[in-house]
Structures are given as structure tokens and as C-alpha cells.
Amino acid sequence: MLTVGIDIGSMTTKAVAFADGKIRGAAVLPTGWQPKTAGEAVFREVQKQAGCPPAAVQYVVGTGYGRACLPCAHEVVTEITCHARGAYHMIPDTELVIDIGGQDSKVIRVGRRGRVEDFVMNDKCAAGTGRFLDVMATALGMDVDEMGRRATGGAEPAGISSMCTVFAESEVISLVAAGAEKASIVAGLHHAVAERIAALAAGFLPVACIAFTGGVAKNFGIKRALEQILGCPLLLPEDPQIIGALGAAIIGQERLDRRRI
């Protein structure tokens, strides 16, 4: 019983093939300007990895901001529900999920069997999201992966007062012009994002187990800054970027199970 979850995010598109409680294939591609094409490409890729013909896929669930443009999807579910389900599958003790994606950041309180009990989401601007970090990385003349690597040095964070992407970019450029260390600016940016997310999460704390998902979770600097501010460790699933797609695939399994019942 093979199901596929496809998560079309603003920056990357992810897919997971899932059967018998295990991940059978996973793919990540840039979304680019054609979310539908990206969705179809990751769909083909995970089928190939699972080693099965298209007809073997019994249920497809679409999620992410581009979820509505997937003709192959039997159902669409919001990424909030999917991240809760995916995180619960990977870390069953999860009580809270912090998901930082390309254009959204969300904090989700998770209940029994990965059910969403409550959630908050960032406002409509890009502050505290992957897009924010992307713009800042460009301003610093590096890519986001390098930004993450720079965070390992433990530099003193530079003060970043604005979380507006446009103003913060100007602030970064000013800091560079004033001769501030790049590592220090990077640490300051990570700290600023973490403070923003911690403010979102404040209403749900304290909890015993927090899972960190989404593409930004791979950034060590953000994770460390968040842990410092929240005062507790964040648990990282094996591949945090595909958790939404995984949750979608699991919801697909649940649909099939219900039909069989």
C-alpha cells in the first residue's frame, strides 16, 4: 500500500513515498516558477526510488502553498496538519513542532496521535522565514548553507534591530560597511530570527519535547539560538525538510486504512 505526499513550498518542493510504516523514497527540488512541474518531477523521482510503476501509488496527498496545483493529488491538506503528523511519526513524544519554511514559520501544539491542538503562524511578511535568511545571505555574499556553517564558530552576535526583510538587509549592508565580522552578523541574524520564533512559541511553553522541522531546521545557527532562548533542546528529525511531505503521505495511508475498515 504505497502513498505519496507532495509538499510544494515557496522555495523547495518535497515528496515522500511511504509504505508499511517506512519511507520508500524522498526527493527535494527547487520550486522555481512552475510549482506544478516541480511537484510532478518529485513525484516521478520518489516513484523511481520506491521502484514501482505509477499505478502502484494508491493515494497522493498534496500540501504546501502550491497544494492546489497538483492534478495527481487525491486530496489536499494544509502543511500545518502535515507537519504535526510527520513530526509525530518521527518523534512520537513531540508536543510542539516549530516549522520554519521558505515563507512561513509556524508553531504547532501536537496532541494525541499527532493531531493539531492549536497553532500560530507568522504574519504575512517574510520576517523570520527561510526567505529572510536567503535575502540576508545574498547581502553577505554567501549562500544559506555557508551561513549555517559560519554559525559553528560561536561569534558574538551583532545587534540586528529590524526584522523587516528590507530594513534588515539595509542594516546588514551598513554593518558590513562599518567593518563588522561576517560571522558576527550571521550570528546576529540567527539570533533575531530565533527571537521572533520564540515569541510565537511563548504561548505554548513549557513543554517537554519540541521537534524542529522545515528547511531552516538544517541551519545549526538558528537551532542553537532557538535552544538558547527557549532554554531547552530542539529535536531534529532525520531530514527535517521532508516532514511536511512525510505527514501528507501518512495521512494518505490513514485514508486507505479507513477505507479498508
Next chain:
Amino acid sequence: MSIIQPFLDAQEQRTRELAELRRAGRKVIGFFCLHTPAVLIEAAGGIPVRLCLQGDSFVQRRGEVLGRSCICPFIKACLGHLEQRHPLFAQVDAIAAGSMCDQIRHLADIWRSRFHKPAYVFFQPRGLEQRASGWIYRRELRWLFAELAAFCGGDTKEQELKEIIARYNLINWYLSVLHELRAEDVPPITGKEWLAVVRAGFMLASGDYLCLLRSLIEDIARGKGRCRGTAVRIMLAGGMLAQGDDRLVQTVEEGGAMVVTDALCTGTRVMGSKIAVQGNLLDNIIDAHRGKTPCIHARPNDGLYAYIDRQLKQFRVDGVIYHGLKFCEGWGSEWVRMQQFLKGRGVPNIVLDTDYGAIDAGQLATRIGAFLEMLRAQKEGMYDGVL
């Protein structure tokens, strides 16, 4: 054809009708807030029109020319429509505005100074428990009545006044009958249709509106217009959802849930208590109006919370969407107390701040979608893993 189509058709004709009435010497009085009594304007000989239209980004930018970018989008839209000489706004001879909302008061200032038309601003006491507030309220509305009667040349006789009051009482009664039908498992109209019916009353002549309401109730009694049943019943609480601002209710209802009640300035809170027809009729109008569900700005505004509590129970609400317009400090600040209130009653809730732009369409769909999924899971066990 939708069961409420006659309301929409009548609204389309209304601007032309207003122009004809003005040519015959009548005066159109615009107002913005539900706490400005339309019945009083009509009693003074004016034609009341509640100006309640949203404005697209072009209108918003025009509004910013007269105001500032950081004012609420509704006021910005009003200013933009004024600047653009929107056909409805162009028919308005004067406005009546209460002092409860600061931004509406500033709108009145701009109206007066920029468009050189009268703006009658009456003082609304915010401290409802202060001993003088009832007296002040009466004094202010009597003043408004006298000013409008002088401006409109109104000389309403007692018998006419009684007829006007009877008409408004009947409108109020029909609206409450229609609203109470929404408590059924299969409501006769959707939340979007309810809002359209209420908003039609902002523009239409009271007599025509009453006829349309009566026909609607009769149609429903004959079994017309049954819409689908709903698993998830939503209440909207908040300020203005102006004409054309249907994204919120549409997203909810396209997502398979239904808005079964609300506590909006442009929804159920327009209804009030019956106006007595014995004694001093003007004072009766004023007193009945003062007894309406209090505005968010008033203190204490416990009556608003009591109203919401009754709605939650009567309409078996599963979740509340609290809506505020960006830069509306009243509804924006009240969220803290409202959230505690809803949490105390175990009612799931979500807060959404919107303006009239489409930039947040994706986020709005995700938030509302996830909220409905959460409520559906609680009710039906959907998304409630079986693995």
C-alpha cells in the same frame, strides 16, 4: 439563482434611486457605524445610507493621499471612494458620525474640510456605567436629530414617526427570525448570504428592505434555499466586514464549514431591542439604540462578551475566528481579553488580521484550512491517525 438575489438586484438600483430622490429635494445622510441610528436619520427627514464598502489597492492608495498609510483599510477605502467620487459616495449630502471610533472622527474632519459638506459628529460616552452617560447620550442624539431635521427640512409628524418606528421594529424582528433559523442543523442561508442580506439594509429604503425580508422569510418557510448541512460551525467575531470583503467567509465556507453566527459590526450586532411607541418617541429611539450590544471601545463592554456567550451556545459553535482590520486599535487590542474569554470556555479560536489586499491570500487559506482541519479532527476524528 440564490435566494437572496432580490437583495442584490435592489442594491444595484439604489444609487440611481438616490439620485432621483435628491433631485426631488431629499437629503442623503451617510454614516459608518452601527451605533449611529438610521431610524433617527429617517425620523429627521433624511435618507440614511451606511457607507460600508471595501476598496481595492487603487482605492487604498487614493485614500492614502487624504489620510495616511497607517490608518485602517476601511477608513482608507472611504477616503479613496470620496476622492474618486464613487457613485454612492457622490450622492451623500452630509454625514453623521459617532465619536466612539477615533478614525471615523478623523474621517469626518477630512470630509468637512476637503469636501465642504456638513459632518455631524456626536459624542458617544465610552464609560457606560458613568451616571451621566445616559443623559449625555440623549442630549447628543437629540442634538443630532435637531441638526439633521434642520438640514433635511424634516417635519415628521407623530403618526409618521410611529410608522417609521414600526418599520424598523419589523426589520429588526425579521432579521432576528432569519438569524435564529441559522441555529438549525441545515441553515437556510449561508454565512456569506446572511452578511449580504444585512449589508443590503445599509443602503435600501427601509420600506423596500422590509418587503424583501418578508419575502425571504416566506420563501424559506416554503422550503426554498435549504443549503447543505455542516459538520463544522463557525462564529466570526470582530469589526467590519464591508461590502465586497468576503474573503474570510468565503474561504471558510468553501472549506466545507459554515459561518452560523457572528459578532460583527456588519453582522448580527446591527440588531437591537424593540423601540417603544408610547411616550416620547425620540427618547424611545435613543434609549433602544443605547441598549444595543456595546461597542468594543465602550467600558465596561461585558455586554459584548455576554452576547458572544449566548451565540456560542445557541448556535452550537465549534470554533471562533476573530477578525480585525489592520491598524484597528480597538479590535486589535481586545484580542487578549477575547482569547482568555474563549479559552475559558474551551472554544477553539484563531485570530486573523486582514486588509483589502490579496497578498495574504495563501496564508489566509492555510490558516483557515488548518483551523478547519483541526476542528474537523476534534469532531469527526478525521486526520486522527489510525496508524
